[in-house]
Amino acid sequence: MTSARSAYIHVPFCGHRCGYCNFTLISGRDDLIPAFLEALERELAAILQQPQKMDTIFLGGGTPTHLPLPELERLLQMIATWLPLDDSGEYSSEANPLHCTPQHMRLLADFGLNRISLGGQSFDDSKLKLLERDHTGVQLERALAQATDYFSNISLDLIFAAPNETLNNWQADVSRARASPIQHLSTYGLTIERGSAFFGRTLKDELLELASDLQLSMYEHAIDALREAGWDHYEVSNFARADHRCRHNEAYWLGQPWWAFGPGAASFEHLSADRFVRRVNHRSTTTYIRKSRSGQSLVAEADELSKEDYIRERFVFGLRRLAGVDLQELDAIWNGPVRVLFEPYLEAYLRQGWLDQIGSIVRLTRSGLVISDSLWPDLLSVPSR
8 A cells, every 4th residue: 555645634614605615614613613623633543543744734625724723723733743744745724815814824834834825716806795705805915915924835716707707807816816925826717516506596597607718718818827927837727936836736636645534525545556445524514523423434435446547537637737647657557558548539639639749748738728627528438348
């Protein structure tokens, strides 16, 4: 078994659920925080048995910084005990802009966090209101400025293609992000998914999704504007200044194993050279707590992957990286030419100009980049035999 050197901890609490959100979180139940922390500590002890040194740690949610300071400190102490960070490691936490207070930032930094990721989504007040965010553009700018007192590695999330958004609106968001003191930017097109409040409003025609050509123009503007400013567009949705890629996410895209703890958290283990398993915890926070207290398994789903499944996922997730995938590396894992696994689609995509190949490296082209989500299903599919 290959030992994991990355860990994700899911903190499911938020002040409220934004209209576009269908993530695993709970709001209005801060009374459950102590019980959650107890369950999390039991899970860490049961899974790890002893402290495991990590290269990357990521606190996500939910909103980890929603925890009151004493409970946040308890969480950080727990992680320091069970998941000590390597001296050169990356330790990230998501944060709400309203939580970028000196008290919160100092506590995170004191426990060794060296990267903060703000879910800002926009600098535009009208767009923030539509997205049901709880901060203003000015508050986001202030939070970014405050974070620089404690962190030299700051990431920001922005959403584009919100209902009624114009290209000029989005260009202004990108411009303000470029001018801000961040080193990493993630840009996501708004998707209205089942389980979110926006989904019901869309069915009633209260919200209308933007035309696909406008969404494409927004995405391409971000690519061009950030590349022009010297940013590294290193993954479909992610941009970084030099030497500031998210190392934790790179572990996912490169098919490395990782631990995951908390409600809805999904881990990925390498059981052997030929067997892999993905485990997903129960998504309900109350179920997670209840099963922990009764000594039952916290795992809701466990799927074993064959070597072929693993190769297919590694190829597709690797293609999300602009550097592409080295087929020779996959050949070595497969003990043979992997190209045959992806035909006839790979050849067709190369011929269409959506992928290109230089030596053994296959990567997305600009035209493939903008339609990449439509390419993955065929490359992941296992043909019937």
